[in-house]
Amino acid sequence: xxxxxxxxxxxxxxxxxxxxxxxxxxxxxxxxxxxxxxxxxxxxxxxxxxxxxxxxxxxxxxxxxxxxxxxxxxxxxxxxxxxxxxxxxxxxxxxxxxxxxxxxxxxxxxxxxxxxxxxxxxxxxxxxxxxxxxxxxxxxxxxxxxxxxxxxxxxx
Amino acid sequence: xxxxxxxxxxxxxxxxxxxxxxxxxxxxxxxxxxxxxxxxxxxxxxxxxxxxxxxxxxxxxxxxxxxxxxxxxxxxxxxxxxxxxxxxxxxxxxxxxxxxxxxxxxxxxxxxxxxxxxxxxxxxxxxxxxxxxxxxxxxxxxxxxxxxxxxxxxxx
Amino acid sequence: xxxxxxxxxxxxxxxxxxxxxxxxxxxxxxxxxxxxxxxxxxxxxxxxxxxxxxxxxxxxxxxxxxxxxxxxxxxxxxxxxxxxxxxxxxxxxxxxxxxxxxxxxxxxxxxxxxxxxxxxxxxxxxxxxxxxxxxxxxxxxxxxxxxxxxxxxxxx
Amino acid sequence: xxxxxxxxxxxxxxxxxxxxxxxxxxxxxxxxxxxxxxxxxxxxxxxxxxxxxxxxxxxxxxxxxxxxxxxxxxxxxxxxxxxxxxxxxxxxxxxxxxxxxxxxxxxxxxxxxxxxxxxxxxxxxxxxxxxxxxxxxxxxxxxxxxxxxxxxxxxx
Numbered sequence: 001x002x003x004x005x006x007x008x009x010x011x012x013x014x015x016x017x018x019x020x021x022x023x024x025x026x027x028x029x030x031x032x033x034x035x036x037x038x039x040x041x042x043x044x045x046x047x048x049x050x051x052x053x054x055x056x057x058x059x060x061x062x063x064x065x066x067x068x069x070x071x072x073x074x075x076x077x078x079x080x081x082x083x084x085x086x087x088x089x090x091x092x093x094x095x096x097x098x099x100x101x102x103x104x105x106x107x108x109x110x111x112x113x114x115x116x117x118x119x120x121x122x123x124x125x126x127x128x129x130x131x132x133x134x135x136x137x138x139x140x141x142x143x144x145x146x147x148x149x150x151x152x153x154x155x156x
Numbered sequence: 157x158x159x160x161x162x163x164x165x166x167x168x169x170x171x172x173x174x175x176x177x178x179x180x181x182x183x184x185x186x187x188x189x190x191x192x193x194x195x196x197x198x199x200x201x202x203x204x205x206x207x208x209x210x211x212x213x214x215x216x217x218x219x220x221x222x223x224x225x226x227x228x229x230x231x232x233x234x235x236x237x238x239x240x241x242x243x244x245x246x247x248x249x250x251x252x253x254x255x256x257x258x259x260x261x262x263x264x265x266x267x268x269x270x271x272x273x274x275x276x277x278x279x280x281x282x283x284x285x286x287x288x289x290x291x292x293x294x295x296x297x298x299x300x301x302x303x304x305x306x307x308x309x310x311x312x
Numbered sequence: 313x314x315x316x317x318x319x320x321x322x323x324x325x326x327x328x329x330x331x332x333x334x335x336x337x338x339x340x341x342x343x344x345x346x347x348x349x350x351x352x353x354x355x356x357x358x359x360x361x362x363x364x365x366x367x368x369x370x371x372x373x374x375x376x377x378x379x380x381x382x383x384x385x386x387x388x389x390x391x392x393x394x395x396x397x398x399x400x401x402x403x404x405x406x407x408x409x410x411x412x413x414x415x416x417x418x419x420x421x422x423x424x425x426x427x428x429x430x431x432x433x434x435x436x437x438x439x440x441x442x443x444x445x446x447x448x449x450x451x452x453x454x455x456x457x458x459x460x461x462x463x464x465x466x467x468x
Numbered sequence: 469x470x471x472x473x474x475x476x477x478x479x480x481x482x483x484x485x486x487x488x489x490x491x492x493x494x495x496x497x498x499x500x501x502x503x504x505x506x507x508x509x510x511x512x513x514x515x516x517x518x519x520x521x522x523x524x525x526x527x528x529x530x531x532x533x534x535x536x537x538x539x540x541x542x543x544x545x546x547x548x549x550x551x552x553x554x555x556x557x558x559x560x561x562x563x564x565x566x567x568x569x570x571x572x573x574x575x576x577x578x579x580x581x582x583x584x585x586x587x588x589x590x591x592x593x594x595x596x597x598x599x600x601x602x603x604x605x606x607x608x609x610x611x612x613x614x615x616x617x618x619x620x621x622x623x624x
Contacts (some may be wrong), residue, residue, distance in 0.1 A: 015496055023214030030224060034211045054188045057232065058179030063245045065228040066185060069221030074221075076213065087221045090451070092248035092404065092560055094607060097580060112603055113564060122590070132601055135580060135588055137605060139402070139562060143215065149580055192590070241458055248404055248560065250432055252425060268447055269408060276406055278434070291424055291432055293449060295406060295558070306400060325588030341534060344522045368499045369493030369544065371611065376544075377537030378497060384533040388525065400532045404560035437582045455527065 012042045018080035020045065023080055030073045031067070037077065043111030043121075045078040051103045061098040062105075063136075068093050071123040071136035078121050079110035085143035088119045089118065093136045104128045107136075117142060162202030167200045172237035176201065179236055190221070193233065201234040204304075207259045217254040220290075223261070224249050224311045227279040227292035230265035234277050235296040242296040247276065249292045260284045263292075273298060324354045328393035332357065340367055342385045345378070345461045349389065355433075357390040357425030359417035364416045373410040375418075376446075380405050383435040383448035390433050397455035401430065405448045416440045417447075429454060480510045484549035487511065498541045500536070510577030511589075511599075513546040519571045529566040531574075534603075536561050538575045539591040539604035546577035546589050546597065557586065561604045562610055572596045585610060588601035 020040045024030060030047075033055075039046040042138065049070055057063040079086040099105060106126055113120040123136040178194045180186060188201075189211075195202040205226055205291065213219040235242040255261060262282055269276040279292040320453060334351045336342060339379055343360075345367075351358040361382055369375040384403065391398040425432040435448040488508045492498060498515075501523075507514040517538055525531040540559065547554040567573060574594055581588040591604040 017275065025214070026212070026216060027201075027214040027219070028210045028212050029219035030213070054184045054185050056182070056251055057186070058181070058183040058236075059243060060182060063185035063228070064184070064232075064247075065221065065225030065226070068224045068228070068247075069219070072219070072221040072224070085215065087254070088251055090248065090250040090251060090402075091220075091224075092605070094247065094581075094582075096248040098243070113562075113566075113600060132581060135605075137560070137603075246358070247557075248449070250425075252427075269406075269444060271408075288425060291449075293447075336527060338524070339526040339531070340522045340524050342525070344535060362478035366496045368494070368496050369498070370493070370495040370548075371553065371555060372494060375495070375497035375537070375540070376559075377533065377540040378537045380540070380559075381531070383532030383538070384531070388532075392526075397527065398564070399562055402560065402562040403532075403536075404558065406558040407556055410555070426483070 007089055016040050016042045019080050020046040020077040023077060027073070029069065033069060035070060035073050038106065038153055040077065040081065042081050043078055043114065044109060045074050046106055046108045047074045047077065048101075048104065048106040051081055051099055051101045051105060053101050056101055061104070062078045063101055064093075064095055067095070067105070067125050068136065070105065071109075071125050071134065072138065074109035075121045075136065075138035075140070076125050078111065079119055079138070079140040086119065088138040088142050089139045090139040091136060091143040095134050097131065097133050099127065099133055105133065105155065162267045168207040169175055169196075171239055172198045174197050175236050175239055178228065179206050185225070185231070190306050191226060191277050194262065196233065196237065198237050198270055201230050201237065202262055202264045203230045203233065203237060203261040204260065207257045207261060209257050212257055218259070220249075223251070224288055226261065226263045227281050227290065228267075229296065230263040230279050231277045231292065231294035231296070234265035234267065235275055236295070240276070240298070242298060243253065244267040245295045247292060248273055249290055251290050253287065255289055256277065259264040261289065265280065268293075269296060322451050324367040325352075327395055327456065328352050328354045331392050331395055331459065332389040334341050335389060339385070341381070345381060345450065347382060347450070349420065352389065352393065355390055355426065356421060357386050357393065358420045359386045359419055360418040363411055363413045363417060365413050368392045368413055373412060374415070376405075376407055379417070380448070381436050382417065383437050383446065384385065384450065386419040386421035386435050387433045387452070389448035390423065390430055391450070391452040398431070398452040399455050401451045403448060403450040405446055407446050411439065411445055417445065424449075427455050478607050481508075482492045483551055484508050484510045485525050487551055488545040491545060495541070497537070497585050498582050501537060501539060503541050506574065508545065508549065511546055512577060513549065513584065514574055515542045515545065516572065516574040519567060519569045519573060521569050524569055527596045530567060530571070532561075532563055535563070535573075535593050536604065537574050538573065539577075539593050539602065540606065542577035542591050543589045543604065543606035543608070544576040546579065546585055547606070547608040554587070554608040555611050557607045557609040559604060559606040562604055565599065566594065567601055573601065580605075
């Protein structure tokens with residue numbers, strides 16, 4: 001029994017990793033930020049990056065949108081970790097502390113809710129020391145439903 | 157009287173523009189995305205950009221974090237348009253439609269609430285045709301208060 | 313033409329009013345708070361109430377949940393004003409100022425986005441003087457989809 | 469050492485309970501809904517109530533604002549559990565499932581972030597069976613700062 005359960009867990013983890021790798025391969029935005037996939041499990045993902053000089057805002061600290069993008073990427077990999085395509089329907093973020101260039105930061109996504117139609121994922125963005133920088137909550141929905149580009153969309 | 161009022165308006169607009177230009181000059185993140193300042197008035201800003209090939213996610217559409225960054229930049233310029241430094245305390249975004257690479261998109265920030273301690277700004281991200289892509293609501297707070305980096309921060 | 317357009321507007325307004333009246337008739341929660349329907353138009357509703365002694369929290373000011381309920385009711389009447397049943401999928405609220413018992417307060421809902429699948433409504437809660445107390449943003453979805461009670465639900 | 473630690477824990481728990489009891493005594497809104505304090509620890513509170521016939525909305529199900537109020541009360545007791553007065557600065561809620569009258573529901577608040585200036589609390593509203601009905605995230609701030617009634621406020 002244990003073995004069967006372990007196998008199921010192992011299969012689920014491999015599928016989560018394969019989903020994340022496939023998404024990541026096409027995710028030019030995450031690649032461009034230097035985001036790395038650190039841990040991938042079903043519903044749970046950790047990513048990391050280093051704040052570069054080209055990521056600061058007019059106050060000289062890391063642009064809040066960069067923290068959002070890191071969290072959003074962790075969220076996207078986590079909500080797509082079961083092999084069913086999901087897209088972000090919305091998100092909120094609370095900023096706790098600022099961070100300068102050169103810092104190493106991570107985002108850890110965990111699953112708060114999941115159904116066939118969508119889910120809620122909470123993500124903590126933190127320094128390597130563990131100090132939290134932002135709390136993010138994302139809502140996802142099945143790909144087909146809410147975010148289909150219209151047919152007259154720009155050519156790819 | 158009209159002339160005095162017009163002068164005051166004109167001074168406020170020039171200060172808003174100067175604040176935005178100064179912030180933009182240091183905002184490497186916005187510059188790197190190709191974000192342009194289109195309109196700047198006190199509490200109200202419009203920015204634009206083109207979705208590049210390096211901004212798509214694993215589903216082949218513009219990464220939601222890019223729409224957030226564009227909205228967040230409009231928000232930052234708008235809430236800093238009075239000459240008092242403000243930083244983002246938090247934000248929420250609802251995604252309505254997806255957009256492909258090559259599309260020209262804008263973000264228009266308007267002031268919903270403003271006090272000495274902070275404010276609320278609503279931002280609409282849209283295609284050039286006017287079709288809305290996302291609705292963003294940002295909360296800001298005076299710079300000193302909530303987001304000071306700690307002294308033991310990484311060197312710049 | 314004007315007459316036809318006016319008739320269409322008039323029909324839409326009557327339908328909005330009839331929808332709100334029908335919802336209100338069954339809405340024991342809104343009735344219990346003393347919420348009154350002040351203005352009803354398609355996508356746009358204003359409601360009012362007086363803060364009673366039984367609505368204060370442990371700090372002696374009106375419970376934030378009461379401000380939420382007033383806003384949520386305006387939102388519900390507004391998003392159901394076209395005759396297609398919608399339910400709240402989520403909401404956020406920012407509290408700007410507190411209010412004591414005895415005060416008369418209103419909530420004004422306006423439509424920010426609307427499609428066949430759902431919508432976004434922004435609601436301002438204010439004193440009679442117009443001073444804003446809270447800003448609320450609600451998201452709704454078609455009734456059937458997300459909020460069906462399960463069959464094994466408690467008996468009514 | 470263990471004894472000292474246990475004593476500190478015990479003191480903190482008693483203070484949390486005393487803070488919640490004091491707030492509850494003045495909280496007419498929570499009392500009126502029949503909300504009961506079930507568990508109180510520093511930063512962590514569980515409350516419960518039964519959905520009454522006077523709490524349904526126009527769709528015949530429990531008004532979403534009631535779920536918000538239950539969550540908001542759990543949040544208020546939790547963020548005030550250290551003896552320093554905090555007020556809600558804002559909140560968001562996601563509705564997952566509806567619930568009928570007669571159902572027993574609970575809200576469990578946990579602390580996600582806490583500093584001298586404020587905090588973030590996550591609350592799960594659920595049926596007695598454990599099925600989640602809503603996820604709530606509240607932000608609080610020190611009482612003096614953001615929500616002081618103005619002097620010309622209505623008399624109490």
